[in-house]
Amino acid sequence: MKTILITGASSGIGAATARHFQAQGWNVVATMRRPDSAGDLAELDNVRVARMDVTDPGSIKDAVAAGIDRFGRIDVLLNNAGYGAYGALEAFSMERIRRQFDTNVIGLMEVTKAVLPHMRKNRAGTIINISSIGGQITFPLGTLYHGTKFAVEGLSEALHYELEPLGIRVRIVEPGMIKTNFGGRSFDFAMDEDLQDYAPMADAMGRLFGKLASNPSSPETVADVIWAAANETGDRLRFRAGADAVDLLDRRKAQDDATFIGGLKQLMQD
Numbered sequence: 580m581k582t583i584l585i586t587g588a589s590s591g592i593g594a595a596t597a598r599h600f601q602a603q604g605w606n607v608v609a610t611m612r613r614p615d616s617a618g619d620l621a622e623l624d625n626v627r628v629a630r631m632d633v634t635d636p637g638s639i640k641d642a643v644a645a646g647i648d649r650f651g652r653i654d655v656l657l658n659n660a661g662y663g664a665y666g667a668l669e670a671f672s673m674e675r676i677r678r679q680f681d682t683n684v685i686g687l688m689e690v691t692k693a694v695l696p697h698m699r700k701n702r703a704g705t706i707i708n709i710s711s712i713g714g715q716i717t718f719p720l721g722t723l724y725h726g727t728k729f730a731v732e733g734l735s736e737a738l739h740y741e742l743e744p745l746g747i748r749v750r751i752v753e754p755g756m757i758k759t760n761f762g763g764r765s766f767d768f769a770m771d772e773d774l775q776d777y778a779p780m781a782d783a784m785g786r787l788f789g790k791l792a793s794n795p796s797s798p799e800t801v802a803d804v805i806w807a808a809a810n811e812t813g814d815r816l817r818f819r820a821g822a823d824a825v826d827l828l829d830r831r832k833a834q835d836d837a838t839f840i841g842g843l844k845q846l847m848q849d
């Protein structure tokens with residue numbers, strides 16, 4: 580029986596993936612900042628809920644140890660925990676900037692480092708990193724969020740070289756617009772009344788998001804793609820999730836910078 584450890588399993592993509600793998604007969608180490616937010620996930624067979632804040636090194640160590648202790652092995656690590664900081668760079672304090680990178684990038688690397696000795700000993704394992712369409716393309720006022728997701732893309736691709744010879748796979752999952760708490764409590768929008776110069780761009784961003792997010796996919800759609808990535812036996816690195824992700828990233832590949840970005844700017848108009 581295989582085991583997956585998931586970060587950010589309290590809601591959205593992480594919670595849907597925990598349920599999907601459990602239903603397929605896997606063991607699930609469902610980690611989250613507040614274990615009391617697990618709901619009935621905690622009652623399911625072969626699910627171990629463990630506290631983990633990806634910015635708290637002690638909690639990472641303890642949760643990984645608890646997972647290995649309970650199930651004997653971790654086959655797949657899903658680095659999913661993350662949130663979106665949007666707004667003008669000038670509107671963010673350095674503390675808020677660091678929090679975004681600490682969560683989406685440094686936390687992901689710290690959890691990966693905590694699991695790697697175990698996978699290296701086993702000469703087996705898969706690390707699945709949740710990136711985004713926003714790891715390949717950018718939206719206005721997304722300096723922070725896209726900075727983190729482009730980092731996730733680059734670090735994952737680079738990491739795969741050193742792990743592949745050791746039997747450990749790296750997969751990148753790129754969801755499009757997904758119906759979760761991401762646009763709600765996981766959206767850290769910075770506003771500064773003194774920075775009115777950026778107000779027109781905030782309006783443009785609102786128009787663009789309104790158009791792109793008009794038909795979001797379900798978190799279960801992403802869970803299906805994560806399932807495929809976990810069971811892939813070849814060396815495929817990237818997996819898109821959602822029809823919008825396939826369409827946008829195909830267009831990104833087919834077009835040069837000016838053409839693609841010009842198309843997005845058109846969508847920002849009324």
Ligand SMILES: NC(=O)c1ccc[n+]([C@@H]2O[C@H](COP(=O)([O-])OP(=O)(O)OC[C@H]3O[C@@H](n4cnc5c(N)ncnc54)[C@H](OP(=O)(O)O)[C@@H]3O)[C@@H](O)[C@H]2O)c1
Nearest residue numbers: 587589590591592612632633660661711757759760761765
């Ligand atoms: N929704 C989208 O449109 C979309 C698109 C592309 C990529 N993504 C990516 O998908 C991932 C999951 O997001 P989601 O859409 O499922 O949103 P979500 O429902 O808001 O879930 C975000 C999860 O991350 C957790 N989290 C945040 N900071 C954390 C920390 N310091 N330590 C541990 N967990 C932390 C949250 O925990 P709490 O419950 O404790 O807050 C929550 O479980 C993120 O990496 C996001 O960037 C989302």
